[in-house]
Amino acid sequence: MRALMLVVGFLTISVGVTQASLQTLLAGPAVPSDLGAPGESRSPDTFEVVPLPATPPRVRSLPGGEVVQWDAAVRGIEATVGRAIVDAKFSVSPSARDAIVREVLRYSAIRERSPEDIAKSQSEVSEVMGLLSTTKKSEWGSPTEIENALANAKLAKIVETLPVDISTAARDSGIVILPSAYERLYVDLRAQSAGLARSGFATADIKRRNFEYMATVYGAAPGRQLDDGTYRQLRAAFFPQIARLTIISEPLGAEVDVHGVNIGKTRIERKPLEANKEYVFTFRLPNYKVSRRVYYLQAGQTEHTLREVLLPEERK
């Protein structure tokens, strides 16, 4: 019993002393005030940080007529996709057809094409249908099937040439990559390509981004050799953990959820999100179909723009 009293007494006194000392210590300001301007990142002393050229979010006014233009563009794409499906002799359910239309619109939106260009263009439709025909499948039931098939087909094409791309980019930069660094770089680029493929990026766009990534790493490598340690240091120094994402929907005003959490209505400006990660966005707008979009926030860029074109609901 004496032991019990001794230990309880000791604990009580110690907790009291700790609390009192903490209160004294915490009297001063707890947070540094010189945090720098928004968007400014801290860099370690060892490297001069030159971030990738950021894609500035395109600020566009949306007059009432533009909504009509977008709707017309979507109808145009739907018609073109419908014809392409018949030509390819595919059997596609309505929801799977919507998935194809969405993919086409995403390609166009990423390339920042205007509604008039989208309505006229056939190239994105041919690109998507070409990818689907590589799967040797002709019946498509659900949108998930289409999304997975497209992502896998794009990834297969990229992975096929990835070793050559890494070596070519290194040779152009005059860098020798040691095997350990090569392996890690390959894994990172493969993961990035898989994420971008699921996000609605076309094969060429993914390759371009991979080259940007490599150019940043190779350009910053000290000396002529890149080993695993240096690559990891460069990656940590150059690719900030938090990136800014501007979210736009066509038309504007859609409610946006991320993993089921509402984050507001479009247009959402420079939302800070963890980079090198995949997010699931859901767009909801009256008279438009609910759109679910996977988006991979690529490392190496501090500014990203996600544009989702919404499909109007069928008019009865």
Next chain:
Amino acid sequence: MGRWPTLSAWLFGVLRHWPVGVAVVCLGFVLTRPDEPIFVDYNDLEMGGLSDAQQHALTMATELNKYLISLATLIFGALGLYLARYMTAIPRLTLWLSLPVIVLLLCLTYYYGFATYEQFTAALTQNAFALLPGRSRALYYLEMEFWACLAASIAMFALFVYGSSLQVTGSPSKRRDD
């Protein structure tokens, strides 16, 4: 019928070394907490500075973190003191099964404390801030730190009560081995 003596012996063993059961349940409770949030809802810091409300929230979180780290250190100290004085009174099996679990829980407390600070530092240096419940990784680690510290305290207290109950009936200088 053949399994009955084994089962009863097992039950008797569990009841006899009950502080081990308490420690294991505490560890299980901590390890089965929900995973960290998938989506962290960061807010931009206007002009690179925190608002008054954000400043208060951050101060509260860092205070709690410091307090929990201090408490964990204190429990470590108390554990050492307790072992030095009353170690011999507790059966070896109970002691050597409870002790690693308590130490593990205290180590988890330190780890979560470090992770909380790391999250704050990483976010603030990039002009972002997230302290919404369920949408903040820093707050998640803080919560885990609290649970780990509480679990370590309970396990430690159980061992202490067990040792004290043996003290009443036995001599502290003589080990009560199995």
